Amino acid sequence: MNFTTSKIIKEKRKKKGLTQLQLANLLNVSDRTISKWERGVGLPDISILNELSKILQISIETLLEGSKDENKIKSINSLKSKLYYCNKCNNIIHSYIDIDVFCCGTKITSLILNKNNYKYPVNIGIIDNQVNLNIEHPMKKDNYISFIFSTRFDKILITKLYPEQNLQINLPQSFKNHYLYDTKLGLFKI
Secondary structure: OOOHHHHHHHHHHHOOOOOOOHHHHHHOOOHHHHHHHHOOOOOHHHHHHHHHHHHHHOOHHHHHHOOOOOOOOOOOOOHHHHHEEOOOOOOOEEOOOOEEEEEOOOOOOOOOOOOOOOOOOOEEEEEEEEEEEEOOOOOOOOOOOEEEEEEEEOOOOEEOOOOOOOOEEEEOOOOOOEEEOOOOEEEEOO
């Protein structure tokens, strides 16, 4: 939390028509505590955040980020997606904006698209109004394609894959952009 957090608490409290004393009573703290928060001298305890966010009708994230704009994303373009992958547990995290991601005790950075041609042959065809991907990859436990990420302007589709799996995959034809994540080579557009 930061100095903006104190401004948000004060602004939202006043907007709700609450005095510092009334907010303090709702949270079982003193009005001096509320005054400290609003002056930026102190911050709410983590145990109070949930109740405070409910009373002020804002998300905990907004309190933690110190952001007045709860809806930063005015429009969504799935073609500008950010992908995060945990090499330890194989979690796939998707976001439309850059975020801080922690998994298995480690900070994870977003995947960067590899501009080179993919090492293994990828055959793409249309069968029964679906995109048919056939990838010639050995799919061993120490090196495999972990997922296929498909996008169109308004939706995403993540197809999770596993070692020793057959790599003949059918995807909806409406998804025009397809990416794969190879555990050794990285993210590629196919």
